Amino acid sequence: MHISVNVDGMTYADEVEPRLLLVHYLRERLSKTGTVVGCDTGNCGACTVHLDGHSVKSCQMLAVQANGHEVTTIEGLARDGKLHPVQEAFRSNHALQCGFCTPGMIMQAIDLLADESDPDDEAVRKGLEGNLCRCTGYQNIVRAVQDAAQRMKPGAGPKQEQHSDEHIAATQPVGGE
Amino acid sequence: MTATAEPEIGKARLRKEDARLITGQTRWTDNLQLTGMLHMAVLRSPVAHARITNIDVSRATAMPGVAVVLTGEDFAAEQGSLPCAWPITEDMKSPPAPAMAVGQVNFAGEAVALVIADSAYHAADALEAIDVDYDELPVVLDMEEALRDNDLVHPDLGTNKCATWIFDSAEAGSGTNVEDEIASAEVVIERTFKQQRLIPAFMEPRSVVVDTTAGMFTVWSATQIPHILRWMLSAVTGISEHKLRVIAPDVGGGFGGKLQVTPEELLCLLVARRMGRPVKWTESRTESMLSAHHGRDQIQKITLSARRDGTVTGLKVELLADMGAYLRLVTPGVPILGAFMFNSIYKFAAYRFVCTNVFTNKVPTDAYRGAGRPEATFAIERMMDELAVELGMEPMKIRQMNWIRHEEFPFNTVAGLTYDSGNYEAATARAMELFGYEEMREEQARRRADGSVVQLGIGISTYTEMCGLAPSRVLGALRYAAGGWETASIRMLPTGKVEVITGTSPHGQGHETVWSQIVADKLGVPFEDVEVLHGDTATSHKGMDSYGSRSLAVGGTALVYAADKVLAKARTLAAHMMECDEADVEFASGSFAVRGTSTVRSLGDVVLAAHVAHDLPEGMEPGMDADATFDPENFSFPHGTHLCATEVDTETGMVRISRYVAVDDVGTVMNPLIVDGQVHGGLAQGIAQALYEEATHDEMGTLTTATFADYLVPCAADLPAFLTDRTTTPATSNPLGAKGVGEAGTIASTPAVVNSVLDALRHLGVRDIEMPMSPERVWTALQGRPDPGTDDVAAGGLGSIDAQGGQS
Numbered sequence: 001m002h003i004s005v006n007v008d009g010m011t012y013a014d015e016v017e018p019r020l021l022l023v024h025y026l027r028e029r030l031s032k033t034g035t036v037v038g039c040d041t042g043n044c045g046a047c048t049v050h051l052d053g054h055s056v057k058s059c060q061m062l063a064v065q066a067n068g069h070e071v072t073t074i075e076g077l078a079r080d081g082k083l084h085p086v087q088e089a090f091r092s093n094h095a096l097q098c099g100f101c102t103p104g105m106i107m108q109a110i111d112l113l114a115d116e117s118d119p120d121d122e123a124v125r126k127g128l129e130g131n132l133c134r135c136t137g138y139q140n141i142v143r144a145v146q147d148a149a150q151r152m153k154p155g156a157g158p159k160q161e162q163h164s165d166e167h168i169a170a171t172q173p174v175g176g177e
Numbered sequence: 178m179t180a181t182a183e184p185e186i187g188k189a190r191l192r193k194e195d196a197r198l199i200t201g202q203t204r205w206t207d208n209l210q211l212t213g214m215l216h217m218a219v220l221r222s223p224v225a226h227a228r229i230t231n232i233d234v235s236r237a238t239a240m241p242g243v244a245v246v247l248t249g250e251d252f253a254a255e256q257g258s259l260p261c262a263w264p265i266t267e268d269m270k271s272p273p274a275p276a277m278a279v280g281q282v283n284f285a286g287e288a289v290a291l292v293i294a295d296s297a298y299h300a301a302d303a304l305e306a307i308d309v310d311y312d313e314l315p316v317v318l319d320m321e322e323a324l325r326d327n328d329l330v331h332p333d334l335g336t337n338k339c340a341t342w343i344f345d346s347a348e349a350g351s352g353t354n355v356e357d358e359i360a361s362a363e364v365v366i367e368r369t370f371k372q373q374r375l376i377p378a379f380m381e382p383r384s385v386v387v388d389t390t391a392g393m394f395t396v397w398s399a400t401q402i403p404h405i406l407r408w409m410l411s412a413v414t415g416i417s418e419h420k421l422r423v424i425a426p427d428v429g430g431g432f433g434g435k436l437q438v439t440p441e442e443l444l445c446l447l448v449a450r451r452m453g454r455p456v457k458w459t460e461s462r463t464e465s466m467l468s469a470h471h472g473r474d475q476i477q478k479i480t481l482s483a484r485r486d487g488t489v490t491g492l493k494v495e496l497l498a499d500m501g502a503y504l505r506l507v508t509p510g511v512p513i514l515g516a517f518m519f520n521s522i523y524k525f526a527a528y529r530f531v532c533t534n535v536f537t538n539k540v541p542t543d544a545y546r547g548a549g550r551p552e553a554t555f556a557i558e559r560m561m562d563e564l565a566v567e568l569g570m571e572p573m574k575i576r577q578m579n580w581i582r583h584e585e586f587p588f589n590t591v592a593g594l595t596y597d598s599g600n601y602e603a604a605t606a607r608a609m610e611l612f613g614y615e616e617m618r619e620e621q622a623r624r625r626a627d628g629s630v631v632q633l634g635i636g637i638s639t640y641t642e643m644c645g646l647a648p649s650r651v652l653g654a655l656r657y658a659a660g661g662w663e664t665a666s667i668r669m670l671p672t673g674k675v676e677v678i679t680g681t682s683p684h685g686q687g688h689e690t691v692w693s694q695i696v697a698d699k700l701g702v703p704f705e706d707v708e709v710l711h712g713d714t715a716t717s718h719k720g721m722d723s724y725g726s727r728s729l730a731v732g733g734t735a736l737v738y739a740a741d742k743v744l745a746k747a748r749t750l751a752a753h754m755m756e757c758d759e760a761d762v763e764f765a766s767g768s769f770a771v772r773g774t775s776t777v778r779s780l781g782d783v784v785l786a787a788h789v790a791h792d793l794p795e796g797m798e799p800g801m802d803a804d805a806t807f808d809p810e811n812f813s814f815p816h817g818t819h820l821c822a823t824e825v826d827t828e829t830g831m832v833r834i835s836r837y838v839a840v841d842d843v844g845t846v847m848n849p850l851i852v853d854g855q856v857h858g859g860l861a862q863g864i865a866q867a868l869y870e871e872a873t874h875d876e877m878g879t880l881t882t883a884t885f886a887d888y889l890v891p892c893a894a895d896l897p898a899f900l901t902d903r904t905t906t907p908a909t910s911n912p913l914g915a916k917g918v919g920e921a922g923t924i925a926s927t928p929a930v931v932n933s934v935l936d937a938l939r940h941l942g943v944r945d946i947e948m949p950m951s952p953e954r955v956w957t958a959l960q961g962r963p964d965p966g967t968d969d970v971a972a973g974g975l976g977s978i979d980a981q982g983g984q985s
Contacts, residue, residue, distance in 0.1 A: 008351035017298070024298075034201015036429075038380050039462035043885030046380060074201035083199070089196040094850045097858060098685030099198030100380040100429030119262065125893040132885065134380050134430050135685050137852060137922075138893040146624035 002068040006022045007032060007162040008076025016063045022056075023047045026073060034103050038132070045131030048104035049073045055111035057104075058131070074103035077110075085151040086110050086144070095144035097135035105131050118149050143169035187699035187912075189850040192690040193709075197427075206384035206397045211455040214386070215244055217448055218300035218629055219441065219458070220290040220307050221467060222282035225318075225538040225878025226330070227311035229280055236858045237306040242299030244452065246307065247291045248281035250266075252447060257413045259503070260438055262405075262658035263510035265534075269340035272331040273538075274503040276440035276447075282311070283330055283502035283540050285879050286467030288440050291446055293456065301627070302523070314916050316878040320476060320497045320535045330536040332724035339500050339534035344516050344526040344592065348426060352591035355527040356483075358491030360803040362482030372552045373948050374474040374499070374872040376466055376882070378890050379684075381429020383469060384459040385442050387449035394449065395422045395737020398442055402722040403682055405659065407714050409438040409506075410446060425712035428684035433544030433864065434469055435684065436724045437506050441468075472874055474499035475512060475552050481521075481560045487568055487575045491527040494519045498534050501541035507548075508541055509534050510657060514549030514643075517592040521557045522601055522641050522816060523579040523888045528591040538878045544724060546862055546923045547642070555639045558928035562637070566939065572932075575606070576639050578845040587909075593641065596814045597909040598660060599842065601639060604904045608818035608840040611900055617836070625940055630828055632941070633835075636821040636933025640925040644911065644917030645813035646725030661729070662808035664719045665735035667696065667743050669801035671788040673781035675700065675707045680720015681732035682712045686919065687851045688728060694847055695733055695913075700742035700780060701767025704859040719806075726917030727814070729847065735807040742803035747783045750801075753794045754778050754786060766936055813908040817841035821929040825937040830956030832868060832934055834897040841921050842904045845914030849903075852918050856901050859922020865891050866923075869929035869949050889949075 004013045007030055007163065016025060026032040026049070026165060037059055038046030047059040050072040057069075077084040086109050088093070096102040105128065112119065112127035124145045133141060197203055234246035249256075252275075259274040265507065277288045290307050294300035315328035323330070323337040330337055346352030386397040394416055400406050403423040411418040441458050449456040460468070475498045485602035498512040514532045546697055547554075561579075565572035581588045583600040590596060592907040609615075614635075621633040646652075647661030668676040677692050695709040710716045720732075744764060750761040751769035761772045770777045785800070786792070822836040839856055846852050869889040873881050882888040907914025925947070934950050935943065943958045 019298075027575065028210075032201075033205070034203065036203075036205060036381070036982075037207075038382065039464070039885045041884045041886050044380065074199075078200060087199040090199050091191055094192065094854050096195060096198055097687070097854055098380065098428065098430040099194065099203065100205070102198050103201050121898060122894075125896075128893045130892075132380065132890050134378055134432065134862070134890065135858045137857035137859075137899065138896055139451070139857045139899055140854060142898070151221075165817055 001064050003064055005066045006070040008073055018062065018064055020063045021059055022061040022063045022066050023058035026058060032073050032075055035073045036100060036103060038100065043132065044101070045108060046101050046104040046129065048107040050107055050111070055108050074106060084110070086148040088114070089144040089148035089151060092145035093140045093147055095136060095140040101131060101133040105133060105141060109148065112145065113149055113152060117153070119146065185694040185704060187919025188694065189849065190704065190848055191688055192687050193959065194687060194689050202246045205381060205429060206426055207459040208400045209386045209397055209457065211388055211889045212712070214455040214457055215293050215295065215452060215457050216297040216300045217445055217458040218292045218294070218297065218304050219288045219464065219735050220304045221464065222285055222289050224282065224311050224313055225285040227282050228314065229282065229309060230312050231280060231310040232289065233308040233857055236308070239948060240299070241890055242295040242316055243303045244293045244295065247293070247448070247556055248305065249275060249277040250985040251287065252277055253279045255447060256443065258434060259440060260409045260413060260506060261508060263505035263507045264508045264656055265342050265513055266340045267405065269509060270334045270336065270338065271504055284540050285542055288444065288468070291444060291448065291717065293452065297459070302337065313611060316538050316629055318537055318539065318874060320499055320537065323535050323537055324478055328539055331597030332717065337536045339504070339536055342513055342532045344518070344530040346591045346927060349593050351589065351593045352525065353527040355491045355493045355529040358527040359480060359482045359493065362490055363485045364483045364564070365480065365568060366560065366567055367480045368560060369945050370477045370479065370556055370559060372475040372477060372555065374542070375472045375545055375799060375866060375870050376872050376888055377432045377469070378888065379430035379432055379434050381459045382462060382465050383435065383441065384457070385445040386455065386457045387445045388455045389449045389453055393422055394422055394446060395424065396442065396446060397424045399428050399435060400425050400920065401428065401435040401682055401684055401724055403712050403714055404680060404720040404722050406438055406442065409850055410443065413443060414446060423714045425682050431684045432546040433472065433548055433724060436544045439469070439745040442908045445963040448450045456873035463883045467880055468540065470505050470539050470543035471501065472542060474542050474550060475704045477552065477556045478809065479556050479560055481564060486569065487564070487570050487578055489523055489525055489564070489579050492520055492525045494530045496532040498532055499539065499542055500534050500536050501539045502536065502540045502884060505541045505543045505814065507541045510543055510655070511542065511548045512552070513655065515553035517594050517643060518550045518553035519557050520591050521554060522581055522639060523557070525591045525592065530603050539874060540880070546859065547920045548725070550920065551863065551924045551927055552641045554638070554642070555928045556637045556934060558640065562932045572829065573984070576637065576947060595811060595870070596641070597811060598906045599641065599814060599816050600637045600906045604816065604840045604842050605639060607816040607902055607904055608820050608838050611840065611902060612820040612836060612838040614783040614820065620748055631824050631826050632937040634823045634825060634933040634935065636823065636929040636936055638819040638925045638929035638932065640814040640819070641814050642920060642924050643817055644726035644810040644920065645730030645809055646727045647812060648810060649808050659721065660808065661721065661731070661760070662806050663721055663732035663735045664804065664806040665732060666741045666804045667739045667802060669743060669784040670985040671785055673702070673706065673784060675702055677707055677709045677736065679711045679732055679736065680717055680722065681728040682722040683728065684723065686723065686728060687848070687949055691729065691847045691851060692733070692736055695736050697742060699737060700743065701716025702780065726919040729913065729915045730813045730908065730911050730917045731807060731809055732916060733913050733915060734753040735805045737912050738805035738807055739803045742805060743801055746803070747780060747801060749794060750797065751778050751783050754783065761878055772809045799861060809910055813844065813910055815841065815843045815916040815918065815921050817921060817925060819925040819929040821933040823937055825932065825934055825955060827941065827959055830952035830954070830959065832950060832952070832955060834864065836900070837897055839901045839922065839925065840902045840904060841918070842906050843918040843921060844908040845905060847915065853901055857899055859897055860899055860926045861891060861921060863923040864896065864930055866927045867950060869946055871894065890930055
């Protein structure tokens, strides 16, 4: 099948097998290897990306379902050489060790903060329920997400750091969770 | 500028590793794409024990994209046997361990056939077209049943008993005879605990890529042990070691689970050799759970003798340890690592440890975070609570009266080790203060008096562990096949930048950051000017890799000694350059100065002078590089006190950790940020054993927890926030004073949680609950509680200092 997908700001037109998973399309065809696969049942969330600004697990979606949509991966977050505040917060708070869950965790955290701009400890933990980390015990991840919330507050920094996916035309997400 | 204003060691440096990990600029093995690369998929046995009567690959071979389909028979002549490096006794039974089954499968998940195809999808498609006929054999799952030898996992061995390993303090001369102590004891407690089977569950699935171009075999693998892997792959395949290069690129966690020479690593290499093309294999999560080694799985029978005043006298440990179907790299030695730790921080007069290793038709076990020491710590900390209950004593008090006091170090233990340093009093005092121990006990008493639905429990774990694996002579005495040293090199580049080469192989621990801190501190160069190279046998040619909380205590020490060598040579050259006596040269903040003068040469000046070599002292070689290898004299012994408060809903069985305090003494800390992170993650895994995780098999030997939907790795909502702090008693066995921290949290936390849950429920008649303490198990235990008014209820739980003492 022919698909056209915008990934991290660039439009790709490809012939794909209908059964090709979105995550494999990203990794194998587009070399977007920043997005990783941690399981095959949608439990670990390592493959989380944004589809039209909302988090989806890219191992639970077919590439053809992304046809006509915009995908943002961990590799498309930094703008003009500046990291996204959530990326900054993960580093500043030592919220990663091996780093394998990190791309998915960051993508999910951004989605969480879009829904709730100042989440308490419990809200962060619940919001990250679909993303597993084996290294950190989550403590510093929770701290990082709360720190990122402060960094992203209006007036907390230069406007360009208030990055969100709002610039992407809001359309209904398909597939995923 | 080479000066550093403040000491690098001890600084909460943000990690160098993070820049690539938070942006997706990573090098996981599965990211690699090589020209002409083939993909390998593995057909795995769905049955636990069977003869293979026929494999028909004809349909699979004809499928699109398939290059070849291979079975065990195809590799029978060349695959050899996967190595076991730890034959714990002379008469240990060790079955052949083929990478791919030949004629018989011995666990569900064992490799039976391979498809090599042009894409991973095509390879997976063809797996389904392979027809295998199995003639099923009786399945051996239960260890006690296995020891009756009615059905045999490996009929050729004639028994399911692998080996029996014994330590006895009377024989070793490190203590008295345990049977004498038990016979003359005022109190004897006997308990049996089950250490359930766990799955390491590293987040990055294993992956292997082998390239055969350029006259070399280059193996990329998601491994903790590139150096050991190179050695073992060479030994098994006969490929000359110098023609093998192993690279561990970014590796996504290990926890012991990637301390292995895997069937798939070997098979990928053999396939690449056969096909003359690059080959990749990446496992699915389910494959990982079905075939990567598991951990724990012991039955522990513990007998503890004591006096009525609470003084412990003897400890007898009788273990059954499940090997699974084969002996992997260190499978039989894992329970032996616990042999020295059951006595823990307590002063037993006598100690005996007997471990029987048993074969079953299950996935092989091997190292998982703590490897033998969590099991030991669990058993002894549970027993100290049982003794407190038996005697009606406060559980912390009974620990205090039995532990090694800080002024007694160095202390020779009944298990034959020498603990170099520690201060259990200090760590415990700090933990109790942070926890609010007395207030918690009061709250507990209130809830008991009120008959609250949600009862409060307080669990204690005062642990120690042996880390810094390991003195080579000790490993030799334990019949381990390798040494325990570590190596480091420092390359001083002509521009003043520094390359560090380490034999450790980090997979999340942050060695790039901490090794940079150590070198920056020692040499006075900027942190940013240090680059750490690791995990590639071509650049880091020598090493013993990362496991057993060893990297800093052993590998970091090698680095310190390499830096000392750089400075010693630089001092000689600096004296030559400044035309002074070497004894008059002082080194501080990256510069050499002639004492009492303003004559100064920076380290960078001296390094450049050594590099150009225009004017060197007589006999001095050009260059300023140095290598050092460190073999520790002793293990290191981190310790600490963990306190856990749980709220247990007596109507639903739900357990919630309401407070968790961990005060650890890991010696001198290089980077507190990283140490805290290691503790957090360790706690999560130890808590997971107590409450959530268990690998279970059905009666046919099928793993029923082969996905993350069934095997309950905790998510953020399942875990509490931890309160961590440290006390510091430097290790005396290495110049850094470091003890190691990778396993501490996991070792300490499991008994703290279990003790806490039982403490909440003991006054309701609950004696024990198997791990993981699921709501169902807790609820079921509560249903078995005796009627109110019986002695059991009156006996009170831990911390009921007014208890009348003694429980039936």
